[in-house]
Amino acid sequence: MFKVLRKFKPAEYLIALISTAFIVAQVWLDLKLPDYMSEITMVMQTPGSKLSDLKEPGMYMVLCALASLVAAIIVGYFASKLATNLAHRLRQEVFEKVNAFSMEEMQHFSIASLITRTTNDTSQVQMIIAMGMQVMIKAPIMAVWAISKIAGKNSEWSIATAVAVVVLLMLVGSIVVFALPKFKIIQTLTDNLNRVMREGLTGVRVVRAYNAEKYQEDKFEVANEDVTKTNLFVGRMMALMMPGMSLIMSGLSLSIYWIGAYLIDAAKAMPERMQLFSDMIVYSSYAMQVVMSFMMLVMIFIMLPRAMVSANRINEVLDTETKIIDGTLTQQPWEMGEVEFRNVDFQYPDAEEKVLENISFTASPGETVAFIGSTGSGKSTLINLLARFYDVTAGGILINGKNIKEYKLEDLYNKIGYVSQKATIFSGTIESNVAFGDSKSTEPHSVEEALRTAKGLEFVENMEGGIEAKVEQGGSNLSGGQKQRLAIARAIHKNPEIFIFDDSFSALDYKTDKELRAELDSQRRGATTFIVAQRIGTIRNANKIIVLDEGKIVGMGTHDELMENCSVYQEIAYSQLSKEELTNG
Numbered sequence: 413m414f415k416v417l418r419k420f421k422p423a424e425y426l427i428a429l430i431s432t433a434f435i436v437a438q439v440w441l442d443l444k445l446p447d448y449m450s451e452i453t454m455v456m457q458t459p460g461s462k463l464s465d466l467k468e469p470g471m472y473m474v475l476c477a478l479a480s481l482v483a484a485i486i487v488g489y490f491a492s493k494l495a496t497n498l499a500h501r502l503r504q505e506v507f508e509k510v511n512a513f514s515m516e517e518m519q520h521f522s523i524a525s526l527i528t529r530t531t532n533d534t535s536q537v538q539m540i541i542a543m544g545m546q547v548m549i550k551a552p553i554m555a556v557w558a559i560s561k562i563a564g565k566n567s568e569w570s571i572a573t574a575v576a577v578v579v580l581l582m583l584v585g586s587i588v589v590f591a592l593p594k595f596k597i598i599q600t601l602t603d604n605l606n607r608v609m610r611e612g613l614t615g616v617r618v619v620r621a622y623n624a625e626k627y628q629e630d631k632f633e634v635a636n637e638d639v640t641k642t643n644l645f646v647g648r649m650m651a652l653m654m655p656g657m658s659l660i661m662s663g664l665s666l667s668i669y670w671i672g673a674y675l676i677d678a679a680k681a682m683p684e685r686m687q688l689f690s691d692m693i694v695y696s697s698y699a700m701q702v703v704m705s706f707m708m709l710v711m712i713f714i715m716l717p718r719a720m721v722s723a724n725r726i727n728e729v730l731d732t733e734t735k736i737i738d739g740t741l742t743q744q745p746w747e748m749g750e751v752e753f754r755n756v757d758f759q760y761p762d763a764e765e766k767v768l769e770n771i772s773f774t775a776s777p778g779e780t781v782a783f784i785g786s787t788g789s790g791k792s793t794l795i796n797l798l799a800r801f802y803d804v805t806a807g808g809i810l811i812n813g814k815n816i817k818e819y820k821l822e823d824l825y826n827k828i829g830y831v832s833q834k835a836t837i838f839s840g841t842i843e844s845n846v847a848f849g850d851s852k853s854t855e856p857h858s859v860e861e862a863l864r865t866a867k868g869l870e871f872v873e874n875m876e877g878g879i880e881a882k883v884e885q886g887g888s889n890l891s892g893g894q895k896q897r898l899a900i901a902r903a904i905h906k907n908p909e910i911f912i913f914d915d916s917f918s919a920l921d922y923k924t925d926k927e928l929r930a931e932l933d934s935q936r937r938g939a940t941t942f943i944v945a946q947r948i949g950t951i952r953n954a955n956k957i958i959v960l961d962e963g964k965i966v967g968m969g970t971h972d973e974l975m976e977n978c979s980v981y982q983e984i985a986y987s988q989l990s991k992e993e994l995t996n997g
């Protein structure tokens with residue numbers, strides 16, 4: 413929690429200090445009220461006193477109450493300003509941190525948990541700061557001040573107050589012991605609820621098509637029930653608090669008056685009795701303030717653990733360093749060069765076996781290198797390593813003779829035009845999706861040009877607004893093929909030195925696939941191209957085809973060479989094309 417509080421700026425510490433001054437003023441004003449009350453009681457009991465004698469202490473009482481109100485409003489304003497500003501900064505920092513995470517860290521936290529940490533957890537911290545500033549500073553000052561006012565006045569009343577405080581602490585202690593462990597559980601269960609909700613919403617079509625609503629509902633019900641049960645338990649414990657506290661406060665008032673009745677009865681002289689009566693009124697007011705301040709402290713002790721759990725969860729994200737460490741090497745765009753995989757091994761974090769083993773090959777500038785192989789053979793993993801989504805476990809990947817780890821990530825990504833297996837589309841317009849990111853290419857293609865090359869201009873022109881047409885979240889108003897064309901246009905627009913197509917042409921029909929690649933060949937100006945494909949037709953003209961099987965290279969060469977000497981490639985080829993197609997091209 414302190415780590416989070418250290419994120420306050422110097423000006424905000426000053427605001428906190430000013431707020432503290434207002435809190436002290438407020439406590440002083442609140443504790444002044446019983447003094448005037450005592451004065452009024454004395455005046456009322458004095459024979460021959462007039463109504464006008466009450467005017468002055470009455471006026472002061474009203475003024476004190478009003479000034480205390482103003483101070484409370486100012487403190488509330490400052491507290492909410494500080495809390496919301498800090499929450500804004502935390503959300504921003506978490507978002508930026510998560511953006512820099514590699515796939516490994518993403519997988520470690522899970523997307524659902526990262527969302528909860530950015531939203532729900534920051535809200536918990538915001539709430540405790542807004543409340544805490546007002547209560548956490550006020551309660552101890554008020555408790556100490558009020559106790560000092562009544563200390564030594566009357567031992568019987570002091571014992572009654574002490575007993576009330578002890579009972580209060582015992583009540584709260586037992587509640588806290590039972591409720592505290594639940595707070596961490598609640599946050600983890602909220603992560604889970606988010607995950608199930610996300611899964612259900614993103615997969616809604618499949619859920620409907622498979623009549624799996626009931627199954628999903630049951631899954632949601634379990635997650636919902638878990639959160640509800642835990643919240644209910646905590647809620648019930650808390651529900652005991654308020655009546656318990658009222659009971660203690662009323663019990664204390666009653667005890668003070670009861671003890672007071674005996675004391676007054678025992679006193680002989682009238683003035684002594686009057687003094688005792690006035691003291692009793694004042695004492696009961698101060699005693700209430702003492703109990704109130706302990707009550708406020710208790711509230712904080714209940715809220716603080718939950719906020720601390722949240723603050724820890726936020727710190728966990730902020731303290732996690734991404735495994736992908738930025739390099740220092742910078743290079744001007746358009747320095748074409750060789751890409752080399754040298755004895756590369758790769759194993760996913762937490763996986764038991766290597767996914768790629770001893771991968772070595774070279775792609776000369778301008779070459780097209782294609783990867784083919786059975787499902788799960790490691791094709792996507794291999795080209796993801798080139799984009800440093802993960803780092804290799806052994807060996808190295810070199811561009812222009814330098815290990816990719818040496819490059820500044822920004823420079824590396826400036827070189828690469830990446831199209832993922834599943835097209836990723838953002839809400840916005842066609843244009844904002846194609847001209848996406850901060851492209852540093854010296855000569856980016858125009859959006860129209862990129863769309864034309866990606867065979868997407870025709871459908872875009874038919875949309876209302878053309879390239880300004882609206883694109884829904886995830887591209888839900890586009891077809892699979894249209895989304896894939898947009899994603900390809902995005903890479904073409906960047907005009908990169910290296911293209912990476914991760915099975916990006918499979919959503920296109922054969923004819924479009926062929927035309928697109930021909931167009932791309934004429935446009936790519938010597939960029940080195942890596943293509944993962946399922947179809948032989950997509951890659952048969954590649955300069956080099958690499959055949960993968962269970963993470964190892966089992967064949968490398970041109971289509972004709974592989975048809976001669978690679979049985980795995982031949983198997984794939986014969987399963988897709990007839991003998992005539994293969995010989996005639």
Ligand SMILES: Nc1ncnc2c1ncn2[C@@H]1O[C@H](COP(=O)(O)OP(=O)(O)OP(=O)(O)O)[C@@H](O)[C@H]1O
Pocket residue numbers: 519760761763767785786787788789790791792793794
């Ligand atoms: N994030 C991950 N964590 C752990 N294992 C993974 C992860 N991603 C992929 N794998 C495993 O790595 C292996 C290779 O996966 P990869 O996606 O590279 O195969 P692929 O050849 O591209 O398959 P496909 O043609 O079906 O896309 C698979 O066995 C898969 O289970």
